[in-house]
Amino acid sequence: MSGGEKKKKGTRSEGWENAGSEFYQESYPGDGDMDILWKDPKRLATLLPSTQTRAVAATIRLRTQDSRANKATVRKHTTNRSQRDSTVNRRASTVGGDHGSTLADLSEIESNEETAWREIMKLKERPIPMARKKDEKAKIMNEQRFRLQGFENFNWKRKKAWHRFMSGFRDSYQKLELWRRDLKHIEGHYGTGVVSFFRFIKWLFLLNLFTFCLVFLFIVLPTLLLDHRDMSCDNLESCFDQYFCSINSSNIYLSIVQGSGTLERSHLFYGFYPNKTYSYLINNTTMYFNIPLAYILITIVYFLVSLIAIVGTGAKGFRERLIQGEGQFYQYSNLVFAGWDFCIHNEKSALMKHRAIFNELKTLLEIGRLEEEKQSRSKQDRWFIFFLRLLVNSIVLAILTVCGGTIYYAFSYSTGRLKDFPTPTDTETKMQQLLYEFLPSMCIVALNTLVPFIFKFLISYERYSPVMEIRMALIRTVFLRLASLLVFYASMYSKIKCDDNTEKSECTSCNDISCWETFVGQQIYKLLVTDFAIQLGVTFVVNFLRAFVARHVNNKFIKLIGEQSFDLPRHALDVVYTQSLCWVGIFFAPLMSAMACAVFFFIFYVKKFTCLVNCKPGDIVYTASRSTSMFMVVMLVSYPVALAPIALTMSEIPPSVSCGPFRALTSIWSLVEQTFLGTPQTVQSITAFLTTPGFAIPVFLALIMLLYYYTAVNSANRHMVKVLKSQLVLEGQDKKFLIDRLLMFIKQEKRARLAQQMMDADTITNASSIQS
Numbered sequence: 001m002s003g004g005e006k007k008k009k010g011t012r013s014e015g016w017e018n019a020g021s022e023f024y025q026e027s028y029p030g031d032g033d034m035d036i037l038w039k040d041p042k043r044l045a046t047l048l049p050s051t052q053t054r055a056v057a058a059t060i061r062l063r064t065q066d067s068r069a070n071k072a073t074v075r076k077h078t079t080n081r082s083q084r085d086s087t088v089n090r091r092a093s094t095v096g097g098d099h100g101s102t103l104a105d106l107s108e109i110e111s112n113e114e115t116a117w118r119e120i121m122k123l124k125e126r127p128i129p130m131a132r133k134k135d136e137k138a139k140i141m142n143e144q145r146f147r148l149q150g151f152e153n154f155n156w157k158r159k160k161a162w163h164r165f166m167s168g169f170r171d172s173y174q175k176l177e178l179w180r181r182d183l184k185h186i187e188g189h190y191g192t193g194v195v196s197f198f199r200f201i202k203w204l205f206l207l208n209l210f211t212f213c214l215v216f217l218f219i220v221l222p223t224l225l226l227d228h229r230d231m232s233c234d235n236l237e238s239c240f241d242q243y244f245c246s247i248n249s250s251n252i253y254l255s256i257v258q259g260s261g262t263l264e265r266s267h268l269f270y271g272f273y274p275n276k277t278y279s280y281l282i283n284n285t286t287m288y289f290n291i292p293l294a295y296i297l298i299t300i301v302y303f304l305v306s307l308i309a310i311v312g313t314g315a316k317g318f319r320e321r322l323i324q325g326e327g328q329f330y331q332y333s334n335l336v337f338a339g340w341d342f343c344i345h346n347e348k349s350a351l352m353k354h355r356a357i358f359n360e361l362k363t364l365l366e367i368g369r370l371e372e373e374k375q376s377r378s379k380q381d382r383w384f385i386f387f388l389r390l391l392v393n394s395i396v397l398a399i400l401t402v403c404g405g406t407i408y409y410a411f412s413y414s415t416g417r418l419k420d421f422p423t424p425t426d427t428e429t430k431m432q433q434l435l436y437e438f439l440p441s442m443c444i445v446a447l448n449t450l451v452p453f454i455f456k457f458l459i460s461y462e463r464y465s466p467v468m469e470i471r472m473a474l475i476r477t478v479f480l481r482l483a484s485l486l487v488f489y490a491s492m493y494s495k496i497k498c499d500d501n502t503e504k505s506e507c508t509s510c511n512d513i514s515c516w517e518t519f520v521g522q523q524i525y526k527l528l529v530t531d532f533a534i535q536l537g538v539t540f541v542v543n544f545l546r547a548f549v550a551r552h553v554n555n556k557f558i559k560l561i562g563e564q565s566f567d568l569p570r571h572a573l574d575v576v577y578t579q580s581l582c583w584v585g586i587f588f589a590p591l592m593s594a595m596a597c598a599v600f601f602f603i604f605y606v607k608k609f610t611c612l613v614n615c616k617p618g619d620i621v622y623t624a625s626r627s628t629s630m631f632m633v634v635m636l637v638s639y640p641v642a643l644a645p646i647a648l649t650m651s652e653i654p655p656s657v658s659c660g661p662f663r664a665l666t667s668i669w670s671l672v673e674q675t676f677l678g679t680p681q682t683v684q685s686i687t688a689f690l691t692t693p694g695f696a697i698p699v700f701l702a703l704i705m706l707l708y709y710y711t712a713v714n715s716a717n718r719h720m721v722k723v724l725k726s727q728l729v730l731e732g733q734d735k736k737f738l739i740d741r742l743l744m745f746i747k748q749e750k751r752a753r754l755a756q757q758m759m760d761a762d763t764i765t766n767a768s769s770i771q772s
Contacts, residue, residue: 183198198607214298219291223291226289295662316628317629444527482580546614
């Protein structure tokens, strides 16, 4: 009973899953065919839309091949028809089996304690009503079962006790989780998108806490326990003694602010650590601890751990975002029916969430309008927008160049003035010296604060979509901050490198008693302190006063200036910038890892105050997965910027002669080479083989084959996903078709029943009339 005669003669179909337009041309049985379907209900399966679609695809293939081989066509038609019938019967049995397999068949459960307990655990995870769960649990508990004996009983009790222990541990951990109440409070006011930012701060705090534990256990603690050097300035025999005694002990408060004086003499900075291998006894066994080698290895380990953590967290966020992105074709329905955040329990926040959803709908409509406008643009409009964007990007590059030149000039000017600055004697001179020391840091922080507003103003003229505007602003701001750091590193490198032979001789003699590693650590220390102080001042003074005035003054202009929205990308950049400074600074100041933990601990509360007091929710709705992936992308971009100066320091720049654990070496990495040459010959041979082409080429070919294999699997999986999606569509059409047939059967049954009742009534009437 397949459809009309006039069908399109299309090209070869890819399979039954590609539903053609022939489905809409099918003719379904009318009232005259119902008697046949009543007598043979199995024929109804041949009328399902999915079956009709497959029959149409088979017909297309038949017609295509009929001109080539008529006999082969007949055989293939017969085969396809038999396959179709078997597929229909198989599908019918599968559908019936799926409904029956929702819950486990209790008759198949072995009657012992362990299997009953397992079924109860599985029952807890099933998405069924609670009343049904209670009924099923009662059935399981009421069944007769025998007790386990011996080892089986012990094994079952052990598993049960372990399950209870892990469940209790997870519950206790959730109660003792750091900032649990604060996160719930923020989530209740702003939703999951904003709270993911605070979870990101928590993630960075824990990452730096792990780094601090590594540094303290393998660098700081061995130095405290094993280093017993005489730090007196009576005998200046070594370059380290000359450097250490040349440090001026200034005011303790200025030392804390500047990172000099008392702090420079402590374990905070690189210059304090020794360049020795210490020996100690454990149970009459001599053990050795090489502090310089531990310094290098810990640096490599915390960078590797950071990379693994970033990639792992980012992959999880991208996977969740990819799953959510499957429904982008249904954005409006998803936003209307599934856009509400049920974690919100505040009326004001609910109104803001309403507004956010409204603005998201407006954004989607605006994106659609811009897409239509983009498609209808003339050639002149396209060239005009191209030149406009080219002009804006040229202005952005000019601004970045000016910013880089400003930072370089500020650093050169401040170091030059400090070099020629007299020894401070009065308060005014000390304040001037402090100003020159913090001039580069204040310049960088000021540019990072003001220039993004210029970028935001310029991007409004480029006629991007709202989402693209956010991405472009984020990219330019990230480039500004990372470029400013690179210029800052280059400025310091220009001051510490040895240019000519005279300077090289000074760098390798005791005449130069400075410690450039500690100098770099002090500069990063000042930059971190300045950035944190600016964040405190802007949050608790400037933005708080703006929000307070806007909240209590009923003036449109004041509200326009004072009202602030929580700009998630900008705050994320602040946090990532701080982490980049910590990554670089830990090598030159090992205890800066502890400082980073303290900074992120207080930043959490600073951003919480900004979120709950100073700001209102932004117009853009951020999901948790999208926010997490955005944070990890920015972290992954800033990671090489933090790794590059450390790699350059280890490989190229000669270490200072006067300080640090590498002061007797030509380069830091040479210690690794010397250690490797001291390993057994077998290890050296294996390592040498791993670097030869005989090993690298087979590995490369194996990787190519694995890449091809996974690409083929990915392609097959994508095709299967398309097939399953099409099958879901056809299943929905089958349900609609069956419901229509059912309604038709019901109507026909009603009509037959009414006709029978009328016939019975006529019979009764005729009988009564005859009797009368």
